[in-house]
Amino acid sequence: MVLSRLTSLLRNLLDQQRQERELDREVRTYELLLADEKIRAGMSPCEAHRQARLELGGVEQVKEQVREMRAGHLLETLWQDLRFGLRMLRKNLAFTLLAVLALALGVGASSVMFSAVDSILLRPLPYRSADRLVVILNHGRGPIAPANYVDWKAQSKSFETMGAAEYWTPDLTGVDRPSRLWALRMTSDILPMLGVPAMLGRFFAKEEEQGGHEYEVVLSYGLWQRQFGGDPGVLGRQISLDGKSYAIVGVMPAGFKFAPFWATKAELWAPLALGPRATQRGGNSLRIFARLAPGVGLADARAELATTTARLEQQYPGTNRDAQVVPLKEKVVGRIRPALLTMQLAVAFVLLIACANVAHMLLARGAARAGEVAVRSALGAGRLRLLQQFLAESLILATAGGILGLLLAAGGIRALVVFGPADVPRVDNVSLDWRVTLFTLSVSTLTGVIFGLAPARRAARIDPAESLKEGGRSGDSTARHRTRSLLVVTEFALALMLLAGAGLMLRTLLALQAIDPGFDPHNVLTMVVSTSGSLVSAPGHSDGFYHEMLDQVRAVPSVVSAGLTNHVPLAGDIWGYPFWIEGQSIPAPGDEPDAAYRLVFPGYFKTMAMPILRGRPIEDSDTATAPHVVVINEYLARRYWPDQDPIGKRFTLDNPAKVAAKKLNWLTVVGVVKNVVRSDWTALPEEEIFLPYSQNAGVGPYMTLVARTSIDPSPSAEPIENAIWSVDRDVTISEVQTMSAVIARANSQARFDAVLLATFAAVALVMSAVGIYGVMTYAVARRRHEIGVRMALGASRANVLANILREGMALALAGSVSGILGGLILSRLMATLLYGVRPGDPLTFGGAAALLAIVALAACYVPARDATHVDPVVALRHE
Amino acid sequence: MSPDQTNLLQGTLDMMILKALALSEMHGLGISRRIEQITQGTFQVKPGSLFPALHRMEEQGWLVSHWGESDNSRRAKYYKLTSAGRRQLEAETRRWGRIALAITRTLEAS
Numbered sequence: 001m002v003l004s005r006l007t008s009l010l011r012n013l014l015d016q017q018r019q020e021r022e023l024d025r026e027v028r029t030y031e032l033l034l035a036d037e038k039i040r041a042g043m044s045p046c047e048a049h050r051q052a053r054l055e056l057g058g059v060e061q062v063k064e065q066v067r068e069m070r071a072g073h074l075l076e077t078l079w080q081d082l083r084f085g086l087r088m089l090r091k092n093l094a095f096t097l098l099a100v101l102a103l104a105l106g107v108g109a110s111s112v113m114f115s116a117v118d119s120i121l122l123r124p125l126p127y128r129s130a131d132r133l134v135v136i137l138n139h140g141r142g143p144i145a146p147a148n149y150v151d152w153k154a155q156s157k158s159f160e161t162m163g164a165a166e167y168w169t170p171d172l173t174g175v176d177r178p179s180r181l182w183a184l185r186m187t188s189d190i191l192p193m194l195g196v197p198a199m200l201g202r203f204f205a206k207e208e209e210q211g212g213h214e215y216e217v218v219l220s221y222g223l224w225q226r227q228f229g230g231d232p233g234v235l236g237r238q239i240s241l242d243g244k245s246y247a248i249v250g251v252m253p254a255g256f257k258f259a260p261f262w263a264t265k266a267e268l269w270a271p272l273a274l275g276p277r278a279t280q281r282g283g284n285s286l287r288i289f290a291r292l293a294p295g296v297g298l299a300d301a302r303a304e305l306a307t308t309t310a311r312l313e314q315q316y317p318g319t320n321r322d323a324q325v326v327p328l329k330e331k332v333v334g335r336i337r338p339a340l341l342t343m344q345l346a347v348a349f350v351l352l353i354a355c356a357n358v359a360h361m362l363l364a365r366g367a368a369r370a371g372e373v374a375v376r377s378a379l380g381a382g383r384l385r386l387l388q389q390f391l392a393e394s395l396i397l398a399t400a401g402g403i404l405g406l407l408l409a410a411g412g413i414r415a416l417v418v419f420g421p422a423d424v425p426r427v428d429n430v431s432l433d434w435r436v437t438l439f440t441l442s443v444s445t446l447t448g449v450i451f452g453l454a455p456a457r458r459a460a461r462i463d464p465a466e467s468l469k470e471g472g473r474s475g476d477s478t479a480r481h482r483t484r485s486l487l488v489v490t491e492f493a494l495a496l497m498l499l500a501g502a503g504l505m506l507r508t509l510l511a512l513q514a515i516d517p518g519f520d521p522h523n524v525l526t527m528v529v530s531t532s533g534s535l536v537s538a539p540g541h542s543d544g545f546y547h548e549m550l551d552q553v554r555a556v557p558s559v560v561s562a563g564l565t566n567h568v569p570l571a572g573d574i575w576g577y578p579f580w581i582e583g584q585s586i587p588a589p590g591d592e593p594d595a596a597y598r599l600v601f602p603g604y605f606k607t608m609a610m611p612i613l614r615g616r617p618i619e620d621s622d623t624a625t626a627p628h629v630v631v632i633n634e635y636l637a638r639r640y641w642p643d644q645d646p647i648g649k650r651f652t653l654d655n656p657a658k659v660a661a662k663k664l665n666w667l668t669v670v671g672v673v674k675n676v677v678r679s680d681w682t683a684l685p686e687e688e689i690f691l692p693y694s695q696n697a698g699v700g701p702y703m704t705l706v707a708r709t710s711i712d713p714s715p716s717a718e719p720i721e722n723a724i725w726s727v728d729r730d731v732t733i734s735e736v737q738t739m740s741a742v743i744a745r746a747n748s749q750a751r752f753d754a755v756l757l758a759t760f761a762a763v764a765l766v767m768s769a770v771g772i773y774g775v776m777t778y779a780v781a782r783r784r785h786e787i788g789v790r791m792a793l794g795a796s797r798a799n800v801l802a803n804i805l806r807e808g809m810a811l812a813l814a815g816s817v818s819g820i821l822g823g824l825i826l827s828r829l830m831a832t833l834l835y836g837v838r839p840g841d842p843l844t845f846g847g848a849a850a851l852l853a854i855v856a857l858a859a860c861y862v863p864a865r866d867a868t869h870v871d872p873v874v875a876l877r878h879e
Numbered sequence: 880m881s882p883d884q885t886n887l888l889q890g891t892l893d894m895m896i897l898k899a900l901a902l903s904e905m906h907g908l909g910i911s912r913r914i915e916q917i918t919q920g921t922f923q924v925k926p927g928s929l930f931p932a933l934h935r936m937e938e939q940g941w942l943v944s945h946w947g948e949s950d951n952s953r954r955a956k957y958y959k960l961t962s963a964g965r966r967q968l969e970a971e972t973r974r975w976g977r978i979a980l981a982i983t984r985t986l987e988a989s
Contacts, residue, residue: 008938026907026956029949030926033908036951055926062926069931070938 008070023063031056060379068382077385081392088393095365096397098770099358103401103448105763106354107440108408112416113347114436115409117340120426121333125260128195129291133328134301135261136162136288140324140331143284146277148312148320152288155308158301162290163189166272167263169702170241171533171732175227180530180702180734181241183217183268184259186289191218191269193291194258201235201250204271211275217246220267221254242532242701246270261332261425262287281319289328301325318590332425338832339753345826346501346760349494351443356487356494357767358401358444359451360774362394363484366452387453394452398445405444406437421749481782484775485811491771492815492852495764497823499848502761504827504834505754507844511836512747517569518676520609523560524739525713525720526568530702534730543624543697545728550601552723553707558716562707563604564693569677570742571704571735579689581640582650582666586657595636595687596678597653599696599703605631605673607708608739615647615671622692629692630667636687637672646672667691681746682835706739713738753833765855768815773859776808780863787867788875797868804867808860809853816849823848892932894975895922897941897960897968906947906955907933933958941967 031052038048056062089096124130136152138144144164153162165186172181191203204216217239219228228234238245257264277283292301302325309320326334373386381389409432417427529549531537536545546564553562566575578592587593604610605617613634622629630651637646650666667689675685693703705724709716717736724733744751780787787800827839837844899905899913910933911924936942941964947957960968 022956025954027926027930029953029955030907030930032953033906033949033951033955036953037908057925057927062930065927066930066934069935 023066024059027056027059027062027066031059064382064385068385077388078392081389082396084389085393085396089396092365095361096400099361099397100401100404102354102357102767103398103444104404104408106351107402107405107437107444108412109347109760110351110440111405111409111432111437112412113340113344114440115413115433116416116427116430117344118433118436119430120424121337121340123429125329125332126196126255126257130329131327132160132292133193134159134290134292134298134325135328135331136290136305136323136325137331138284138324139322140326144286144288144323145281145284145319146274146286147279147281147316148309148323149286149288150274150278151312151320152305152308152323155312156301156304158293158296158304159290160293161189161193162288163187163193164272164274164286164288165190165259165263166285166287168270169530170268171243171530172227172239172241173243173533173730173732174240178533178730178732180528180532180732181223181268182263182265183241183270184263184266185214185270185272187272190258190289193289196253196256198250199253200232201248203250208271209273211273214271214273215244215246216249216271217241218250218252218269219248220252220256223267224251240533241268241270243534243537259287259289260328264425281316290325298325298327317588321590336424338829339749342501342753342830342833343756345829346498346757349498350760350763351440353491353494353764353767355444355447356491357771358397358447360484360487360771362397362448362451364774364778366390390452391449394448395445397452398441398448401444401448402441405440406432409437419752421752423745423749481775481779484778488768488772488775488811489815489818491764491768492812492856493819493822495761495768496816496819496848496852497826498757498761498764499851500819500823500827500845501830502754502757503844503848504830504837504839504841505750505757507837507841508833508835509747509750509754512681512750514836515677515681517681517743518610518674519569519739521739521743523709523711523713524607525707525709525716525736526571526704526739526742527717527720527736528702528704528734529564529724530732530734531728531730532701533732534728536728536731537701540697543694546601546693546703549705549724549727550603552727553705553720554603556707556716556719556723558709558711558713559720560708560710561603561607562705563607564601564703564705565604566599566703568704568706568739568742570679570681570746571737577653577689578655579651579653580656582652589657593640593687595632595689598688598690599693600631600690601693601703604690604706607706608676609708610676611674613672613674614645615669617671617673618690618692622694624694624697626695628665628667628695629670631671631673631690632669633673633685633688633690634675635685636689637669639687677746681743704735750833750835765852768852769855769859772808772811772856773862775811776804776860776863777866779807780804780867783867784870784875787870788872791870791875792872800868800870801864804864805857805860808864809856812853812856812860816852819852820845820849891975892924892928893936893941894968894971895924896929896932896936897964897971900942900958900960900964901968904947904957904959906949906957908955910958936964940964 031049034052034055035045035048038051039045043051125133127133136144146164149162149164156162163186165184168183168185169180170183172179188204188206188209191198198218199221201218203218208214208216219234224230224234227239228237234248234251237248239248240246252269258266258269290301292298305323305325309323312320377383377386413430413432416430420427531542531545536542550562550564553559575597576594577597578594580586580592600618602618602620602622605612612631614637615631618629618631632646640646641649646669649669651669652664652666654664656664673690676688677683678686678688705720707713707716707720721733721736724731787795791797791800823845824840831839895914895917896910899910899917905913907926907929911926911929914922914924933942933944937944937958941961942958943961944956944958946954949955
């Protein structure tokens with residue numbers, strides 16, 4: 001029996017034409033025989049044939065019933081439906097492309113963003129039980145003094161292990177190309193605490209924390225590959241860092257990174273020997289990493305640390321303040337979370353709008369095809385068969401949209417990594433997540449199926465005869481129109497929220513760009529020059545080296561002026577120092593005024609174009625032997641000498657409680673400069689002091705060169721580097737970048753957010769416009785008759801136009817109002833992303849609503865104008 | 880309609896067609912009329928049920944068909960039982976007998 005079924009299947013598929021012919025003949029013969037019978041019974045031939053046809057119930061229906069039962073029927077019709085579906089879609093190319101594009105955009109954008117959220121925010125950090133790792137920082141962000149770390153480690157019980165790490169940028173010399181490396185010095189607890197085993201060799205041991213034994217290093221995989229060609233025999237070899245010899249004891253596996261939120265470029269880890277520093281309560285330089293002890297919660301650890309620090313503050317006034325325990329992952333991703341969540345919401349909106357739009361198109365087509373459906377069911381297409389056919393079309397659309405969406409997503413992920421804002425944590429880990437992709441694909445497919453089946457479902461309910469008589473105006477078109485109106489309102493609400501979000505970000509970007517950095521960043525090149533690996537770093541030599549180097553740099557033809565500082569604004573660290581003002585009472589420990597501290601060479605202010613408001617800048621005459629001077633910023637001047645001329649005032653960086661009065665080093669204020677942005681573009685100004693390097697030589701092992709050029713600064717980098725190396729070949733040069741690039745990076749997050757949201761909003765705007773246009777076109781077509789009657793009864797064209805526009809604008813308005821309400825609530829999520837504009841900013845929301853209204857008006861105008869061209873005679877006769 | 884019921888009715892229609900064809904080969908209308916005649920008009924088989932059933936039974940190998948001439952010289956498709964069809968009729972008859980007996984007993988039980 002199986003065999004006979006199988007041969008039938010083959011026959012059905014292979015010899016279809018003959019089969020069809022025979023079937024037709026068989027059924028028609030039946031009808032003829034039936035008529036013969038009736039004629040024999042005395043009926044007139046004409047009446048007999050009519051009766052026979054009625055009794056048969058339609059030749060085509062009977063044939064279709066036979067076909068449905070045949071072997072391979074499902075396969076065959078599915079194939080037919082797919083072919084037919086493709087043909088229909090090709091016939092309506094504009095519709096198809098729009099629908100596929102909308103789906104692809106929705107699927108692609110959401111896949112990228114949801115994957116990013118998953119990889120960046122949700123996945124645990126790549127360490128063992130990473131959720132138990134915490135960091136302890138000053139105010140949750142700043143470093144800690146060594147003695148505090150030593151005390152906490154000894155006195156806390158909440159932590160299984162605790163270790164400290166310190167930023168280190170050693171010069172690697174004795175190799176072909178000396179370079180400055182990013183590295184961390186850290187206590188021996190940290191690497192084992194992370195639970196990532198070394199790929200080669202071992203970690204350093206506790207003993208190496210003793211001063212004089214710290215000359216061992218663990219390499220990153222990347223450095224091992226780059227510098228040693230992946231040589232497995234590298235263990236035990238010596239490398240020269242800052243002129244000292246270090247033994248390589250281990251290599252970490254590929255992909256290992258530490259620390260995840262700061263010094264992320266570190267590719268070398270060495271032991272931290274605190275030595276005499278272990279008792280220092282100033283000089284904050286350590287980041288503390290710890291693992292919570294089993295059974296200890298974050299709240300417990302926080303409470304315990306608070307108790308410990310409060311006790312220690314009693315003992316050592318002015319220290320141990322505001323240390324905070326922060327989960328490591330929170331520290332890594334906390335900053336990016338609001339932006340990612342905002343974007344996630346935005347893409348979800350885009351996906352929804354895309355689905356709504358596809359639903360529109362399918363419903364509109366369904367309406368247009370009501371006639372076709374009626375004809376097909378009159379010709380014997382069964383209900384299931386109709387469903388199957390519409391399903392096939394929807395599936396083709398959804399599949400095409402899905403595939404294109406996946407391609408977009410794959411490209412989008414790469415784009416996110418390449419064009420994404422600077423310093424997004426873990427961005428290189430972002431990969432397309434198949435669960436996310438599956439989800440977005442399902443959403444789009446479901447939309448296609450639900451709305452694509454609507455015409456078939458209706459067809460199953462309505463009587464083909466009625467539908468054909470009515471000329472395609474099926475009975476429940478009002479319900480469909482309501483569905484579509486609801487879709488338009490939803491689209492407009494979502495579009496308004498996206499527009500408002502984009503508007504808020506654009507205004508943020510404008511506000512950020514309007515910030516006066518306090519210097520002129522154009523045509524300024526910066527680079528870090530380190531002397532750690534050179535003989536010139538010896539005491540008493542660096543000042544001379546830097547002066548000679550500056551002379552050489554200034555001799556480069558394109559260089560207009562040049563100067564040096566320890567850290568340029570926005571890049572590098574900020575070193576804070578307490579100070580004591582002459583003639584004022586000595587404040588309690590910990591309450592001293594505090595200033596950011598910068599060392600500069602003459603020419604720095606001029607090169608940066610920082611305006612001197614009073615007095616003079618640092619000059620060549622401020623040598624080591626001259627009276628010690630200082631230039632202060634406007635903020636410090638206003639704060640401590642509000643009504644006086646600060647020039648000639650004196651303060652000291654020495655602690656009067658510890659240094660004898662006679663030995664205090666008094667600094668005389670000789671100039672006031674305009675406030676300059678510091679490490680954070682949007683931070684309010686704070687106290688800042690500028691000291692001549694010559695009077696404070698030997699403070700840092702590296703300085704940052706700033707050079708103003710007459711033309712685009714980038715090509716000058718090479719001649720400047722050569723000029724520096726002409727003085728000493730052993731210095732390293734790193735972080736070559738223009739000041740404009742530094743500023744661009746500082747604002748890259750806001751710019752990226754703005755561009756992305758604006759793109760989403762534009763897509764939403766176009767889709768909503770298409771949506772409302774479709775609905776209004778359909779509404780006009782549906783009401784052609786009514787409009788004809790109105791015009792016949794004397795309604796003017798203006799009346800008709802206003803009428804249609806009013807209907808469209810009512811939808812747009814309803815959408816906008818819901819969007820404003822939703823947006824007012826949701827924009828609060830963005831609060832931390834915004835600058836210079838409040839989340840519920842009325843101007844932005846008003847602007848978004850106005851823009852949306854204009855677009856809606858334009859989209860409604862075309863169908864409304866068409867309505868005015870309705871010729872009453874034609875419209876009425878048409879019925 | 881639950882699947883069991885459908886099967887019962889389909890099985891019944893199959894059985895009646897097989898029975899109708901047990902004596903001689905026939906065309907579609909002939910089969911309809913024969914069933915009407917046997918059941919004295921209780922069952923009237925509509926073409927919408929008859930043709931799908933005939934084609935299905937042919938695919939299952941119970942029937943074979945060929946084109947022949949009708950009484951009033953029209954070319955019609957004639958169906959004939961195969962040996963598999965005969966076996967099927969016997970099986971159906973036995974099954975029906977069992978069901979009828981069971982139902983009768985159920986109804987007579989007090």
